[in-house]
Amino acid sequence: MYDLLVIGGGNAALCAAIKAREAGLSVLVLESAPREWRGGNSIHTRNLRCMHDAPQDVLTEAYSEEEYWQDLLKVTGGLTNEKLAKLVIRESSKCRPWMMKHGVRFQGSLSGTLHLSRTNAFFLGGGKALVNAYFRSAEKLGIEIRYETNVTSLDVKDGTFYGAYVGDEYIQAKACVVASGGFESNKEWLREAWGPVADNFLIRGTRYNMGVVLKDLLAHGADQIGDPTQGHAVAIDARAPEYDGGICTRIDCVSLGIVVNKNAKRFYDEGEDFWPKRYAIWGRLVAGQPDQIAHSIIDQKAIGRFMPPVFPGVVANTLEELAEGLGLDVQEFVKTVTDYNNACTVGSFDHSVLDGCQTQGIEPAKTNWAQPINHPPYYGYTLRPGITFTYLGVQIDENARILFGGQPSNNLFAAGEVMAGNVLGKGYLAGIGMSIGTVFGLVAGESAAKELLGARV
Numbered sequence: 001m002y003d004l005l006v007i008g009g010g011n012a013a014l015c016a017a018i019k020a021r022e023a024g025l026s027v028l029v030l031e032s033a034p035r036e037w038r039g040g041n042s043i044h045t046r047n048l049r050c051m052h053d054a055p056q057d058v059l060t061e062a063y064s065e066e067e068y069w070q071d072l073l074k075v076t077g078g079l080t081n082e083k084l085a086k087l088v089i090r091e092s093s094k095c096r097p098w099m100m101k102h103g104v105r106f107q108g109s110l111s112g113t114l115h116l117s118r119t120n121a122f123f124l125g126g127g128k129a130l131v132n133a134y135f136r137s138a139e140k141l142g143i144e145i146r147y148e149t150n151v152t153s154l155d156v157k158d159g160t161f162y163g164a165y166v167g168d169e170y171i172q173a174k175a176c177v178v179a180s181g182g183f184e185s186n187k188e189w190l191r192e193a194w195g196p197v198a199d200n201f202l203i204r205g206t207r208y209n210m211g212v213v214l215k216d217l218l219a220h221g222a223d224q225i226g227d228p229t230q231g232h233a234v235a236i237d238a239r240a241p242e243y244d245g246g247i248c249t250r251i252d253c254v255s256l257g258i259v260v261n262k263n264a265k266r267f268y269d270e271g272e273d274f275w276p277k278r279y280a281i282w283g284r285l286v287a288g289q290p291d292q293i294a295h296s297i298i299d300q301k302a303i304g305r306f307m308p309p310v311f312p313g314v315v316a317n318t319l320e321e322l323a324e325g326l327g328l329d330v331q332e333f334v335k336t337v338t339d340y341n342n343a344c345t346v347g348s349f350d351h352s353v354l355d356g357c358q359t360q361g362i363e364p365a366k367t368n369w370a371q372p373i374n375h376p377p378y379y380g381y382t383l384r385p386g387i388t389f390t391y392l393g394v395q396i397d398e399n400a401r402i403l404f405g406g407q408p409s410n411n412l413f414a415a416g417e418v419m420a421g422n423v424l425g426k427g428y429l430a431g432i433g434m435s436i437g438t439v440f441g442l443v444a445g446e447s448a449a450k451e452l453l454g455a456r457v
C-alpha cells in the first residue's frame, strides 16, 4: 500500500507529491490526462504572485504583505478566509528557492506585456516547462505516476480516506491529497450553475477538470466553499477553440478603448482599474450580454500599448466600415462611439497609472484612460467568455486538511483549484492561482508526511 495517493497532475498535485516524497513517503500520482496532455491548467500559466520586502532576482522593488492583502481584499470584496489567504501571501515569499531546486527557472517580465515585474515572478518557458520540470524531479525521486487514470470516486467514511476507485479498480493508500482542479471543463455542470448562457462559454484550459472528485467529496460530506457561478473568466477571442486555447486567445486592449455588446451599446467602465486587476471580471460581464458576445474597440493610438492578439481583428478606416465588419448596426455603433468621444474630458493620458482621464455625462462612465476613438485605422475584436477555473471547492484548514462538518480530516488533504475558493470568494489577482496551488501543495505534502511519520518529519 502506498503512503500517499495524489489525485491530479498539475502544479498543486506535483508540489504535494514531491514535498511528501522528500519527507520520506511513498507516493502514487494519478493523472486523468494522457502523458502528452498532463499538467492540467498549470501548463497554460506564466507566473506566480509573490510577496517580497526587497528586490529578489526577477522581482523588482517590494510587494509587502499588507499591499498583497489589500489587493486581495479589493478584488474579493472581503470574500476570503484571512488566515488561509495570509498563509498564501507569506509563504509566496519563500517558495521560489524550493521551486528552483526542482528545476523551475524564472525570467524577468517581458516589457510591454502586463507590467507585473514588481508583483509576479514569470516562469522561463511558461507553465509547461514548470510542469515538465516537476514531473522530471518527481520521477527522479521515485514517485510513481499513472496517466490516463481517472479517479471516479473515493472511499471515505466519516471524513477518513481509505482508498480511491478508478472504475472497478480500488487503490488503497494511508492518506490522500486531492488536487484535481475545479469543474470548469464540465459543460453540463457549468450549465447547471449558469443556465443556458454557459453553452456559449469557451474553456481556456484543460478538458480534464471535470470536477468528478470534487462532487464526490461534497457527496461524502466535505464542507463546501464558494458559489458554483463564481470563478475566473476572462473575455477572450471568440475564435478560440472550445478547450486549451490558453493565453494566446486573450484580448488585452479593453482598458485602451471601449467595449460594446451586439446592440452596439457600452455596458461597463472599461477603465475601472489596472488591467491585471480587472481582466478577470470581463468574462462574467460578457456572459451577461445578449448572446454572450461583445466587441473590444480601439484606434491606432492603442497599438503598441498592449500584448497584440495572435489573430488580427477587424481593421477599418472608418467607424462605419468597422461596424459592418463586426456585424453591428452602423448607426447605433457610430452614435455610441461619438457619444463616448464627446464625453472624454481633456486629461494627461498615462496607461501606467490610474490617470483619471475620464468621461463626463455618459453612462456607464469610463473612469481612466478615456481618450476619443478618432485615429484610424480602427480595430475591433469579438469577445466570448473564456472560463479559466471555477471557485466552488472544499473547505480546508491551515494544514490543508479537508473539513467535514467543521472537523479536519485526519488523512484527506486538498490543494490548488479544488480549494482556491477559500482564498478567492470572487474576483482574481493575476498570479494568485499558482501561489495558492504552490503554497497549499507544499503544505498538503508536508501535513500528510507529518500525519504519517509524526515527529520524524
Ligand SMILES: Cc1cc2nc3c(=O)[nH]c(=O)nc-3n(C[C@H](O)[C@H](O)[C@H](O)COP(=O)(O)OP(=O)(O)OC[C@H]3O[C@@H](n4cnc5c(N)ncnc54)[C@H](O)[C@@H]3O)c2cc1C
Pocket (backbone or CB within 6 Å): 007, 008, 009, 010, 011, 012, 013, 030, 031, 032, 033, 038, 039, 040, 041, 042, 043, 044, 045, 046, 047, 048, 049, 149, 150, 151, 152, 179, 180, 181, 182, 204, 205, 206, 208, 209, 210, 211, 212, 213, 245, 246, 247, 387, 388, 389, 415, 416, 417, 418, 430, 431, 432, 433, 434, 435, 437
Ligand atoms: C489559460 C490559463 C492561464 C493561466 N495563467 C495563470 C498564471 O499565469 N498564473 C496563475 O497563477 N494562474 C494562472 N492560471 C490559473 C492556474 O492554471 C490554476 O490556478 C492552477 O494551474 C491550478 O493548479 P491545480 O494543480 O490546482 O490544477 P490543474 O493544473 O488544472 O491540475 C488539475 C489536474 O487534475 C487532473 N484531474 C482532474 N480530475 C481528475 C480525476 N478525476 N482523476 C485524476 N486526475 C484528475 C487533471 O488532469 C489535471 O492534471 C491560468 C489558467 C489558464 C487556463
